[in-house]
Amino acid sequence: MVNLNYGGREKILSVEDLVVKFNLRGKVLTAVRGISMELYSGESMVIxxxxxxxxSVFTKTFMGMLDLNGWIDSGRIIYKGSDLAKYKTEREWLKIRGREIAMVFQDPMTSLNPLKTVGRQISETVELHRAARGTSARKISLDILSDVGISNPEKRYDQYPHELSGGMRQRVVIAIALVCNPQVLICDEPTTALDVTIQAQILQLLHSLQDKYSLTIIYITHDLGVVANVADRIAVMYAGDIVECGLCDEIFYNPQHPYTWALLSSLPQLGVRGEPLFAIKGTPPNLHVEIKGDAFAPRNPYAMEIDFIKRPPYFEVSPTHKARTWLLDPRAPRVTPPPSIVRSQERWKEMRRNA
Amino acid sequence: MxxxxxxxxxxxxxxxxxxxxxxxxxxxxxxxxxxxxxxxxxxxxxxxxxxxxxxxxxxxxxxxxxxxxxxxxxxxxxxxxxxxxxxxxxxxxxxxxxxxxxxxxxxxxxxxxxxxxxxxxxxxxxxxxxxxxxxxxxxxxxxxxxxxxxxxxxxxxxxxxxxxxxxxxxxxxxxxxxxxxxxxxxxxxxxxxxxxxxxxxxxxxxxxxxxxxxxxxxxxxxxxxxxxxxxxxxxxxxxxxxxxxxPLHPYTKALLSAIPQPDPEVERRKRVFVYDSTSHDYAADPPSWFEIEPEHFVSANTKEKKEYEEMLK
Structure with missing residues (x-):
């Protein structure tokens, strides 16, 4: 990673050459293929x-939550000076999980216990992680409920998850994650299961909580369309590798990797009515077999011969922006990206001139 | 069509x-x-x-x-x-x-x-x-x-x-x-x-x-x-x-305002409206279904209808 120090922020988590493998019905599958990434304190990183x-697998390794058939094959995850990749026992992980790094899951319908009241589920976490019991735990829980924008927390405290709407439930999940003051919050598709109107509200909520709780947030999503507002930086993942990483504006206005082009141009917001939408052909590669060259090459209309032979290194676009594609090699022929990307790149040039 | x-x-x-x-x-x-x-x-x-x-x-x-x-x-x-x-x-x-x-x-x-x-x-x-x-x-x-x-x-x-x-x-x-x-x-x-x-x-x-x-x-x-x-x-x-x-009806406006845009500049300026169904004054003047302009129908009471017609001018 090149941007060692952007905006004077401190590095909070750094991942070096992480490889994660799974054993699936006797066959070994490589889910994460040598990712390096750095996370800076107070930023919002979108994957x-x-x-x-x-x-999801990548971020689960930060909390020791890989399924039993998965393991970290090599690489390091440095958090506050210690290497999380070496953690073995639950006892070690309990120091990290929840109190240092917490997670908000995708579906609030399944991530809450239907048999316990909302209040009970929050104060349970308080009692486990903070030296508070009984009424003081209740007080902390009520405070956090109003912090996540739940009106009338006294009443909600004694309600069961099924009595709340999807948006409310997701607020409760966020409250549970925040109640032990973690440094890093991982939000795994936090709005995918929600309605468009609620989606915007939850993202706004997370954004406003970020300052108050001085959080570093990792958002995981499959939809680039929803994160333009919350992202500081964006990492685009394909087949277990980060293929492009840059500041939010750099990814949206000046993307370099053909996969990022494809992801952006397939959004219906950028489509032209009456014309077919840009679609990525084929399906992602089989991770059971070793991937040669650029993993996206078989689906990439811009693929060159070398893409099938040699894995591209990262090419630096700016000190904060890098992409793993041979198209950035000085010897590569110049190609014209899809029309909507050309428009964005022109806008980007103009923005740079005016800046 | x-x-x-x-x-x-x-x-x-x-x-x-x-x-x-x-x-x-x-x-x-x-x-x-x-x-x-x-x-x-x-x-x-x-x-x-x-x-x-x-x-x-x-x-x-x-x-x-x-x-x-x-x-x-x-x-x-x-x-x-x-x-x-x-x-x-x-x-x-x-x-x-x-x-x-x-x-x-x-x-x-x-x-x-x-x-x-x-x-x-x-x-x-x-x-x-x-x-x-x-x-x-x-x-x-x-x-x-x-x-x-x-x-x-x-x-x-x-x-x-x-x-x-x-x-x-x-x-x-x-x-x-x-x-x-x-x-x-x-x-x-x-x-x-x-x-x-x-x-x-x-x-x-x-x-x-x-x-x-x-x-x-x-x-x-x-x-x-x-x-x-x-x-x-x-x-x-x-x-x-x-x-x-x-869009005329406040709920439609709220829905439209919430569409996420894949454009950081637009998103930063974006304001999301939240629809409040109690904002209508329907007790005295219940709503009905109007064709406010050709092929554009909206549910409104007489007061809202006037406002909407104003908006379309």
Whole structure:
């Protein structure tokens, strides 16, 4: 990673060459193929990729939540000076999980216990992680409920999850994650299961909580369309690798990797009515076999011969922006991206001139 | 989209009401809803979860019974008590694509059976070879290979499974297809493929779609006319471009303001409106349904109607 120090922020988490493998019905599958990434204190990092790209697996390693058939094969995850990749026992993980790094899951319908009241589920976490019991735990829980924008917390405290709407439930899940004051919050598709109107509200809520709780947030999503407002930086994942990483504006206005082009141009917001929408052909690669060259090459209309032979290195676009594609090699032929990307890139040039 | 005047009403939904439960626990899911769908158009129905949009789709294909109003298909009543002949016609001509391809395919059946199941109903004495040929063609039509007929659903990805769901609809050669959130369970990159497939099929098979969705960016992209539904009532209906250019009802405005834009600059300036259903002054002056400009309908009381007319000037 090149941007060692953007905006004078401190590095909070750094991942070096992480490889995660799974044993699936006797066959070994490589889900994360050597990712390096740095997370800076107070930023919002968005990891975007389609299902199976390894984005959830990647972030689960920060909390020791890999399924039993998965393991970290090599690489390091440095958090506050210690290497999380070496953690083995639950006892070690309990120091991190919840109190340092917490997680908000995708579906608030399944991530809450239907048999316990909302208040009970929050104060349970308080009692486990903070030295508070009984009424003081209740007080902390009520405070956090109003912090996440739940009106009338006294009443909600004694209600069961089924009595709340989807948006409310997701607020409760966020409250549970925040109640032990974690440093890093991982939000795994926090709005995918929600309605468009509620989606915007939850993202706004997370954004406003970020300052109050001085959080570093990692958003995981498959939809680039929803994160333009909350992202500081964006990492695009494909087949277990980060193929492009840059500041929010750099990814939206000046994307370089053909996969990022494809993801952006397939959004219906950018489509032209009456014309077919840009679609990525084919399906993601099989991770059971070793991937040669650029993993996206078989689906990439811009693929060159070398894309099938040698894995591209990161090419630096700016000190904060890098992409893993041979198209950035000085010897590569110049190609014209899809029309909507050309428009964005022109706008980007103009923005740079005016800046 | 056919020309005005020459349009043929394929489906007429007239003042339908759907209720669940009875007595004290009665819940009105659909409250006096009317709209027409013209042949050849893509009609969008948008609303949040629980607004009743799926219930309307299910009422049309007779899964949910309606307790008031009527539904006409090509001028013939298809709601309430109908002859078994009409029922067969409904089954053949109105088909539904379901939301979640992971849940809507029979895990124990081969693709061949899943796709041809409907044919056993409408043409029970068809020869086996003919049936296989139809299945093969229909798999090709949706971009799958004919040899997939001998596989089971679990061998396919979400996008492929949704294609199987579409193939199953297409073998019936329907005239009206109800697509209930057909792509919201799919990945972004696969969404575009399935959306393009649906648009191609609409052209080649001259289909009419009722497109049910909560995602307005897709509705704007694909539909000709759009109805916005809130808590079982349609609050606004217009040609899609008009609706997006001049939303009148506050709920429509709230929905439009929430569409996420893949553009950081626009997003930073964005303001999201939250709709408050108590903001209307409907106690003294109840709302009714007005055509506020040609082909643009909105639910409003007399005071709001004046305001809306003002806005359009």
């Amino acid at each position: 975007v990729g389609e299902s199976g790209s390894g984005k | 056919p020309e005005m005047g020459k349009r043929e009403k394929l489906l007429e939904v007239r003042n339908i009401t759907v209720e669940f439960g009875s007595g004290k626990r009665k819940f009105t899911a659909i409250d006096d809803v009317s709209f027409d769908i013209y042949r050849g158009e893509i009609f969008g129905l948008v609303g949040e979860s629980g607004s009743g949009k799926t219930t309307i789709g299910r009422a049309i294909i007779r899964i949910n019974e309606i307790s008031g109003g009527e539904i006409l298909f090509k001028g013939e009543r298809v709601s309430g008590k109908i002859s078994s002949e009409t029922d067969k016609k409904v089954v053949k001509n109105i088909q539904m694509i379901f939301q979640d391809p992971m849940a809507s395919l029979n895990e124990r059946a081969k693709v061949d059976y899943i796709v041809s199941e409907g044919l056993y109903n409408i043409r029970p004495d068809e020869a086996k070879e003919d049936r296989r040929r139809i299945v093969a063609q229909s798999l090709l039509d949706v971009g799958l290979l004919p040899e997939f007929a001998d596989r089971f659903p679990h061998e396919f990805s979400g996008g492929q499974r949704q294609r199987i769901g579409i193939a199953r609809v297409m073998v019936m050669e329907p005239e009206l297809v109800i697509a209930d959130e057909p792509i919201s369970a799919l990945d972004v990159s696969i969404r575009a493929q399935v959306l393009n497939l649906m648009m191609t099929l609409q052209k080649t098979k001259s289909l009419t779609y009722l497109f049910i969705a909560h995602d307005l960016s897709i509705v704007r992209f694909i539909t000709d006319r759009t109805a916005v539904i809130y808590r079982g009532k349609i609050v606004e209906l217009a040609r899609t471009e008009k609706l997006f250019a001049n």
